[in-house]
Amino acid sequence: MRAVVMNAYGSPDVLHEAEVPDAPAPGPGQVRIRIEAAAVNPVDNQVRSGSKGDEITLPLPMTLGWDLSGRIESTGPGVERFAVGDPVIGLSAQPATGLGTWAELVTLHESLLAPAPRSISLRDAAALPLASLSVHQPFQRLRLPAGASVLVTGAVGALGGYALQLAAHRGWRPSALVREQDVDLAEELGAHEVHTTVAGAARAGGYDAVFETAGIPDAIKAVRDGGSLVTVVPTVVPPAERGITPQVSYVDQDGAALEELAALVDRGILTVRVARAHPFARAAEAVAGFEAGGVRGKVLLVPSATPDGAAG
Ligand SMILES: NC(=O)c1ccc[n+]([C@@H]2O[C@H](COP(=O)([O-])OP(=O)(O)OC[C@H]3O[C@@H](n4cnc5c(N)ncnc54)[C@H](OP(=O)(O)O)[C@@H]3O)[C@@H](O)[C@H]2O)c1
Structure with a gap:
């Protein structure tokens, strides 16, 4: 699969798109998600630059990214909440687990996910999880x-x-x-x-x-x-x-709370704001722009082969 990879800590220039092994087939309670979009968050900058203390010891190469939207690509034994094709959103605590979402596929436990809101595009839904959970909790x-x-x-x-x-x-x-x-x-x-x-x-x-x-x-x-x-x-x-x-306050992964937040989007109570989407191939540029500040709305990364990615 394609993913945004870093082989060294440093400036956004360390980010590049590369071919990496596919995310593993899902185990018990897990699903594999085909990513529609992933968001860029301040924590990704902190981990990438090495400013987030102990995370500097995470093994390289590494793929960053917490937020995701996408569709269930396959399910492991015992999965109850989701079926293949379902649109979902989710949060992966990347520095703790090493499971970054800036990739075409990611395998996570189903408890970390929620059905995507229906009133906005699946792409834009990637802007919801980390920021909204960090407030809700x-x-x-x-x-x-x-x-x-x-x-x-x-x-x-x-x-x-x-x-x-x-x-x-x-x-x-x-x-x-x-x-x-x-x-x-x-x-x-x-x-x-x-x-x-x-x-x-x-x-x-x-x-x-x-x-x-x-x-x-x-x-x-x-x-x-x-x-x-x-x-x-x-x-x-x-x-x-x-x-x-x-x-x-530190955010926790919580699919059930995410489901409540997605419902608030569909009720018009929460507005999901997206500034722009860039293909994985332009991740370095996207992240540099985000890091410069002044961006209003989230910056998204999308797989390069999707229509958004090809257009970027
Ligand atoms: N503890 C946790 O679990 C957790 C979870 C998520 C996020 N966070 C942290 O929460 C912070 C915010 O995250 P975010 O995703 O909301 O970032 P963001 O989208 O960049 O929002 C930060 C906002 O604060 C503004 N700002 C910065 N300094 C300011 C000042 N002196 N006066 C007025 N406004 C100022 C920024 O404006 P400019 O863009 O113009 O600078 C920006 O609008 C980050 O430090 C992030 O690491 C923590």
Whole structure:
């Protein structure tokens, strides 16, 4: 099969398309998926560049990628939720398992997958899993009453956009902290108040909770005394202050929760935003563009032989 492979750690230039052995035939409870699209996420950049600490010891060559959409190509013994041909989405914790999704085929346990949403293209559905689960899971642990005020930092990013929409869905009152040029987009995504500085957000009176996705060290200043700060950026965790103890959240693979999130897409509650799709052959260029920042919507990678891939 074809896959995006890296033979060394470093800049996006280490990424290239290559022929590799097919993903293994599925074992008990496993399915093999033919990938329609995979997304690029910040964690892929961190692993590739070697900045993610211990992952530098992962054996090379390696294929990156957590998010996937695709169709079931074959099923192993005992698989109950899926049949050959079913459209699915899924999440593979690549640094832990070595199973990257930037490939034509990947073999995973069926519990990591969910039926793809029906209201968007199967390709675009690859933009849902990692970012939405990374918001859904900490939000389930945040016990806030209806009407609670929640500030989302990086609110037009992949996690941030879902955070605004999922906060509103829970009956909270979401606000945003974004760059100057993203104010309109934050409003479109449902932010009640939009700030471009922490000082401005703090002046707004103190939020019941701040959900931190932008790695802004003093975002805690915008939390009210005794409120909550939940961050998904473990490298930027401020010390506790004023009865606020920052919580770091790490995403878990969870096909059942993904099924709930796909249903929210079909109900029009979650908007899946895709900036562009590139064929595997252009992975280095796609990843470099994503890493440069300022991209609004996810960057996808698609097998080079698909219509999208051939067009890219
Ligand atoms: N812990 C976990 O399990 C977990 C899971 C998923 C993601 N994450 C982490 O979560 C973070 C966000 O991921 P993502 O996929 O949402 O990334 P993303 O799509 O790049 O979104 C980040 C957003 O934050 C904005 N931003 C950065 N610095 C800012 C600042 N000083 N002021 C205002 N906005 C700022 C970015 O704008 P620009 O593009 O203009 O810079 C971008 O819109 C990443 O650090 C990622 O590694 C953690």
